[in-house]
Amino acid sequence: MAGRTIADIEKIWANVEGVKKLSDRVIGIGPVGFGMDALLTWVPVVGTAYTVGTAGWLMWQATRARATPAVLARMAAYMAVDTATGTVPLAGDLVDTFFPGQLLAARALQKHIEATHWVEDNEAAARASGDHERHLATVRDDPKLKRIVYLHD
Template identity: 35%
Template sequence: MFFAKSHLDLHNIRGSVERTVKLSDNIVGVGPVGIGLDGILAWFGGAGSLYSLGAGGVLLFDGVRARAAPMVLIQMTAVLLIDALLPLGPPGLGAVADTLFTGQKWAGGMLIKHMDDTIYFEGSRKDAQGTAEYRDLLERIRSGKEKRRVVFLG
């Protein structure tokens, strides 16, 4: 099963994103400031970039599974590429920049916010069309009270 088919799948995807972000950018934290594997490995040659690419790949994979909009995936990719390339800068300076730039945290936050702004219906559009919940949602969208994205998981 590649794409999320249920709210349980979406819950698991969200958990995966949160774990990846915590491991990457906040293993050790004091208040809002933290450091994770991404920042630590940036001090060891190409290890930081390899880790950043792997963690970024996990976040993008989760975004595709959650059926994120293409523009969100493109924005996440841009942030994650910058994060992966920072450690390749001048020795020392690249590592400091990567330690301070929390790309996985930023990209993961984008995905979670996008998921929160999306209304997911289990089943197909045809299944949902007959429900009162769907009709109410359409009315709110048409009246301008609701501007959320609707995704069918079937």
């Protein structure tokens, strides 16, 4: 995989935010939101195609951001429920209108990105220079951080 920069990760986060809003929060009424997913679910085939397409795109972004298998599984579960409910006529469409699958999957990825200490270097170089210990200390000292990712590995 080609080396990435922190700016690339920030762009992934922003792109995911855009899909989250377009799919499930164009119109927000308190905690409930509606977007393209809720609207298109009532159009046979088109709604399913939209849901599957956004699911694939979100999973691709997660892969680009080096999400862990657990995050990928959580995202896939949200999107599978969203896709499955949308394929059931009427009752499923009604559930899909209110189930924010893309929003939940996007939030899972964004939280994962925010819980990562990103380093524009490779691990071998960081270990050789002694910077790896400093990165470990940063993760230990910040309760929001859970892992280190070297973007040039």
